[in-house]
Amino acid sequence: MDAAVLAVQQWVNATYTGVSGYEPIDEDGSPGRLTMSALTRGLQHELGITALSDNFGPATLAALTAHGPIGPAETNQNLVKIVQGGLVCKGYSGSFGTAPAGPVAALMTDAGLAERIDGTVLPKVCKAVLSTDGYTLAAGGSPQLRAAQQWLNGRYLNRSAFVVLACDGRRSRELLTALIFAVQYEGGLTDAQANGNFGPLTQAGLKAKGLIKPGSSGPWVRLFAAALSHYPAAQVFTADFDDTLAAGARALQTFCQLTVTGEGDFPTWASLLISTGDQARPGTAADTIDEVTAARAQSLRAAGYRTIGRYLTNVEGTSLDKKIKPGELATMAANGLSLFPIYQTYADSAGYFTWAQGYADALTAHDTALGHGIDAGAVVYFAVDYDATDTEVTQRVIPYFLGVDSGLRQRGSRYAHGVYGARNVCSRLAAEAFTRWSFVSGITSGWTGNVTYPLPANWAYDQISTIRVGGTGSAGLEIDKCVQRVGTDLGEPAFGSAARPLADYLDWIDRLQELAVAYGQGDPGERVLEYLAYWQTRKISGGTDGAFVAYVDGSGLARVRTYRDPVAGVDVDVSRFGAAALGALRDRGDLAGWGGDLIAFYGGWRFTAPDTAARDYCAANLAAGAPSALDLAGLVADVDAYLAAAALRSGGALGAHLRAADRGVRYSLFYRGRFSGDPNAAATAAQGLLTDTGDDVLTSTRALLLRGLAVTPVTVDDQLRQFCRAFADRLAALAETEQTQLNRKVS
Structure with missing residues (x-):
């Protein structure tokens, strides 16, 4: 509890309780919106306004403007007290009753208004005093954006519709509106014409006066830099259109699918000031x-x-x-x-x-x-x-x-x-x-x-x-x-397409490998897996080199989505394989592949068939032909991913591994490689995925996968043990079937 804030709350309640429209507030010593609203209602009463409200709106500002600045000669001491109370709640004054001149000067300096300090409280400054806006850099705020806010205040406060902006370095609707007002002012609109909307007059003024490029300087450059600072990657506030600002413009233009000029042209301005951007630009x-x-x-x-x-x-x-x-x-x-x-x-x-x-x-x-x-x-x-x-x-x-x-x-x-x-x-x-x-x-x-x-x-x-x-x-x-946007979703050009034959898929992987080698950045096998995983929603595998994705797209190589596995007889999702393999290569193999799918499969059981015994549900749905979170096609992708990652870690090439892989023993290799051929180890690993709490990534990912499906972490009970054992038994059975078929071939 802050004693000075408590004194403010006690005073405002004692002074205005009983006034029509005033609502007493809690006297808890905590500053905030309610205290500022009470002070605002008190101000309105002192100004002769009868319909009191929490909002320091145009009517309140007009009435205070008619009264004039609150200064040392102010005869209404309640007005002085109200200003003092606001300054206390904003942290600019340590005691209620201190003369406001010093604290107001500090606030005005923080707000970019140092040149306007004259010992009085201007009406618009009073509005700022009684707001909940901050005038110091907020946690996570941008110093460059704060500098822009201060400059805007200093340059445009005399314009009728412009009020004191927060100077906390954070994006806000108010800041964007202020930027549009500033564009209108610099574009020649009068106070009567300026309205904060990016309409035809504003656009015409911008096109006539605001198109800037490297070498330009002055207010238009500052406004462009301020607008650009809304994008976290472009933090610069300057009056000179230098190389840094040009680089920021090019980055924005590339990201927004604009023509890359490095200039403050109209389409770029429009993309910064309104979510439609330039509505005349072409769309495909x-x-x-x-x-x-x-x-x-x-x-x-x-x-x-x-x-x-x-x-x-x-x-x-x-x-x-x-x-x-x-x-x-x-x-x-x-x-x-x-x-x-x-x-x-x-x-x-x-x-x-x-x-x-x-x-x-x-x-x-x-x-x-x-x-x-x-x-x-x-x-x-x-x-x-x-x-x-x-x-x-x-x-x-x-x-x-x-x-x-x-x-x-x-x-x-x-x-x-x-x-x-x-x-x-x-x-x-x-x-x-x-x-x-x-x-x-x-x-x-x-x-x-x-x-x-x-x-x-x-x-x-x-x-x-x-x-x-x-x-x-x-x-x-x-x-x-x-x-x-280029390099993203290209849409669906064909329908009812069959999965590609294995040979076509392998040729495609080889071509991707060649492109990755020619690209020359990092491990070619990892680049290929990143390209495959790029199309997946699963994020656990880590980042992707977007430049390589663009490099592949630029080559004209068509994407393969699924291929027909000739041994399992299922269509395998190439991106699912890629995401799981990349996760395994980056030491998130279980969660990015079979483990994440098993968690989702468990959730499906608990949500869709909670009364079905775990063994029965797994027998009917786990690694089966019917679609599920871990159906046969999914398990094939996960198992092949594990084996591919192991080959890459051993120095092999992805294409060579996939061509040499014996798909007739994939389950056996996975079962031995991951679980040493031990069903108890497989069941224990499955149970850990569902119950362990020591890994933050596992815990958070599991919570997302099971939200709405099952309580997490999962309680260990007989049904869970049966579920995990059923998973282990299914793997063991698949491996055993492979060995039986292999023995028949040998004999």
Whole structure:
């Protein structure tokens, strides 16, 4: 408890309790919003405002401006006390009753207003005093961004709509709005015209006066640098367009799929100031609720579009018919259009999003996509079609997407999941819920989740405007134009494709190996595995050399997604193999491969068949032909990954190992290599994955995999022991079958 803050709270309650509209606050000695709100209501009362509120808004500012600055000659001592109270709560004064001149000067210095210090409290400074904004560098704040905030305050405070910004070095909606105001002012807009919106007048002024390049200097450069500092990788605040600023501009342009000029051109400014960016820039992707007929496909092609988002299902109980029609995907493919599939029913409020809903939606999306013949490895984009707050993302949206992940795993991980939503939603889900790619709703520029947040690192599509192509006739349709990022999701160009033969897969691996050798950075085998794992949602394997991915893409080498294993008789997911092998090579083998899949398989049992005995469930589903989190195709990928990583650690080449591998004894080699051929060791390892708590990575990953499915860490009981023993017995049986078949061949 702070005694000075307590004195402020006691005074404001004693002075204003009984005044209509004043609400007494707790006297606990803790500064914060409620105390500042009480002081604000007191100020409004002193200024003659009768409708009191917590908000220091335009009416309060106008009334205080009419009164004038609060200075040494102020006759209303309650106004002085209110300022003193705000300064105490902000930490600028150690005792309630100290003359405000010194503390106000300190705050103004921190706010970039040192040149305006005159011994009085200006109305806009009073607003800052009674805010909860900070004026010192916050934890995690950027010193460069704070310098920009201070400069903005110092330059523009005299403009009518400009108020004192926080100077804490953190991104905020208020800072972005202030930057737009500043662009309007520098572009020649009057106070009456400036409104903080990036509209036609603002854009015209920017194009006329604000296009800058290396060698430029002055306020426009400072504004550009301040806007660029919203991106963590570009922390520089300068008045001179130097090499550092040019490098930051080039990095942003590359990331945002803009023409790389290294200049402050209009598209770059627009990308910094509004989530749509320059809506006139070309897009090669689009989403639409309209059927893509042959005529419309030709219109789309003629307009430059190549990848089209279409909806897997309709919303039950509504008349909107937006789903993919029979034959439509064949029409798209015949006309050179790829698909990115979207799943959305309602998804337009927080109440929709639960883990169970995500799980159910994943099953529906999988089954529908499979019914359309969408190839394995496709990314399905699940929608978050509203402005979710950060709290809602934590409490509702992340659990929903973990449910989606679980549902797709239980269907055998044929499809990966992406997200459609605001920038912040997409970024958080990429970090916390396994989403592979993001389809960003940049078009909703007013959403809080888009304002001030940079594009997510894994963005693939950025939706920027709604337009019509093909005219008003039958060949026309309304689309949402999207920018498609090179090197990400290319969409689905074909449907119902068969897995590639083993020989084709091995030739492809050899070609990747050649490219990795020519690339010349790091171990070629590890680069190849990174390329394979790049398409997976699983993050446990570690980072990927994105430059090598781009190098491969630039070579024109087409990606192989699945191959047919001639021994096991299953289609193996190449990216799943790559992620597991890379994890094993980087000492996360169990969790990145068979271990993570076994955890998810356990969750599937506890959620879908809790009354079925562990042995019975495993006998029917573990390493079986029917899809599950650890079906036969999954186990083949995991086992081959373990063996490939072992070969690479021993100095072998990936391609040579895969060509020489005896797939008829893979289980035996894995069983002996990982568990020394001991079923007890296999059961113990399985139990450790589900129950151990000493490894933070294991603990956190397991919690995500089992969220909504089972309690974690798992309690050791007879059913768990049976589950782990069943896993060990299944491995032993597969190895024994191999040996029996081998003996028959020998005899």
